[in-house]
Amino acid sequence: MDQVKQMYINGEWVAAESGETLSVTNPATGETVGAVTFGDNRDAAKAIDAAHAAFASWSRLTARERSKYLYNLYELVRNSRDELAGIISAEMGKPLREAKGEVLGAADNFMWYAEEAKRVYGETIPSSVPNKRIMVLRQPVGVVGAITPWNFPVNMVARKIAPALAAGCTVVLKPAESTPLSAIRLFELIEQAGFPKGVVNLVIGKPEAIGQEFIDNPKLSKIGFTGSTRVGKLLMEGAAKQVKRVSMELGGHAPFIVFDDADLDAAVEGLFESKFRNSGQMCICTNRLYVQEGVADAFTEKLVERLKKAKVGDGRLKDTEIGPLVNERALAKVLEHIDDAKAKGGVLAAGGNRLVEGDYARGFYCEPTLITDVTGDMKIANEETFGPVVPLIRFSDEKEVVKQANDTRYGLAAYVYTRDNARCFQMAEQLEYGIVGINDGSPTQTQAPFGGFKESGIGREGGHFGLDEYLETKFVSFGV
Ligand code: ADP
Numbered sequence: 001m002d003q004v005k006q007m008y009i010n011g012e013w014v015a016a017e018s019g020e021t022l023s024v025t026n027p028a029t030g031e032t033v034g035a036v037t038f039g040d041n042r043d044a045a046k047a048i049d050a051a052h053a054a055f056a057s058w059s060r061l062t063a064r065e066r067s068k069y070l071y072n073l074y075e076l077v078r079n080s081r082d083e084l085a086g087i088i089s090a091e092m093g094k095p096l097r098e099a100k101g102e103v104l105g106a107a108d109n110f111m112w113y114a115e116e117a118k119r120v121y122g123e124t125i126p127s128s129v130p131n132k133r134i135m136v137l138r139q140p141v142g143v144v145g146a147i148t149p150w151n152f153p154v155n156m157v158a159r160k161i162a163p164a165l166a167a168g169c170t171v172v173l174k175p176a177e178s179t180p181l182s183a184i185r186l187f188e189l190i191e192q193a194g195f196p197k198g199v200v201n202l203v204i205g206k207p208e209a210i211g212q213e214f215i216d217n218p219k220l221s222k223i224g225f226t227g228s229t230r231v232g233k234l235l236m237e238g239a240a241k242q243v244k245r246v247s248m249e250l251g252g253h254a255p256f257i258v259f260d261d262a263d264l265d266a267a268v269e270g271l272f273e274s275k276f277r278n279s280g281q282m283c284i285c286t287n288r289l290y291v292q293e294g295v296a297d298a299f300t301e302k303l304v305e306r307l308k309k310a311k312v313g314d315g316r317l318k319d320t321e322i323g324p325l326v327n328e329r330a331l332a333k334v335l336e337h338i339d340d341a342k343a344k345g346g347v348l349a350a351g352g353n354r355l356v357e358g359d360y361a362r363g364f365y366c367e368p369t370l371i372t373d374v375t376g377d378m379k380i381a382n383e384e385t386f387g388p389v390v391p392l393i394r395f396s397d398e399k400e401v402v403k404q405a406n407d408t409r410y411g412l413a414a415y416v417y418t419r420d421n422a423r424c425f426q427m428a429e430q431l432e433y434g435i436v437g438i439n440d441g442s443p444t445q446t447q448a449p450f451g452g453f454k455e456s457g458i459g460r461e462g463g464h465f466g467l468d469e470y471l472e473t474k475f476v477s478f479g480v
Contacts, residue, residue: 014037018039033091074107077106077154084099087181120166131479136475138471144223147207147214175202223244253384255405280387291394303349324365325366326364340378416436445462
């Protein structure tokens, strides 16, 4: 095994104050793939000090100058695509093809915000008082503490640090415990890109202790988080004490609605994309599939056929479509949702079991699963499953399905398949979700705002909306 990898604070690779380490395992094989230093609030405090000291000069650079560093990083990340993808796949199990797509997505964020950095425009506003002039400035919020999950371990980092750096903020990043190796490789590229010391820092360690330091340390102005609704709420509560800014991308419970007039083949592919990509471990994953009566049998048949063909395996093998779940706990939750549905009358139309033969025994694999005869009291109908299991619910009436689709505390993504133009617009307007995919099972793009209604979060990532999250608005009133 390689030596213990370190964190990156104030332009130096350093070990945790505590001297603790953590090993990283491949969920496909159970093998150890690396070890990292594992710190706590003390390391976070040092990183915040460094970011705070660097803020004065970084925020005063011209946008064009900041943009150059982001362009450098874009090139470096793009050129390291295969290597980064290999690390992602080894530490969290996703198929290489998907991991490569993720890395290109991350690179795209660095390029897009390198451009957008130059377009942080203020305003002048006509005053109603003759001897006053109104000017509006947009300025960086200050030091940002970013906390990211393991399901998109590189792109989630990019989506936070690219707009933050473009805006003129400095950053302390805490990646997820299961995926620090890809974050470390990304920070090696950040170092190569030449960012001044202290501008971007990496702290790896105990989530609660580091999160608390982000909350308590007055030098940190904003918390950007992607993860569970539970932790997001804790961070929001904590941030309230100093009225710190927050952006939160939290859980989801996406409905996927197939109408009688839909192109069924496209709908099956869209569903496959939205439910089984990343082994169902995305916050925008379909969690409830609603199919209109007239096509329910035909759709079910096509979907079962697709699931039977799906290749489940080690993400590093070329033809794998669905990798393992990230760890044993994740697998246990998925199996619990399947068992609960079965106990309450759900019928398995495909899959339903952990895969245990041969090489599968070493990893955390679940068959792609379709459950029919689903009722509202099942866990799967209410809680985020985060795995390759889809419950199918039949419906007849459009109004009724909208009501059911909206009947959740989440509001991240929703999907609709129909060929009726008027219905497309009605559904887009009526669904209480931050993202609506109409005949699109994969609605994410760098330029577009990504984020949720209700308990799915606050704020948006992506596009110019993503940059706004790292800017304060200042009103300057001139007496003339
Ligand atoms: P998941 O269950 O999908 O891992 P979490 O919300 O637990 O989602 O994790 C997302 C990120 O939040 C990870 O980086 C994790 O280390 C971090 N995290 C977990 N608990 C806390 C906490 N109490 N304070 C701050 N960060 C936390």
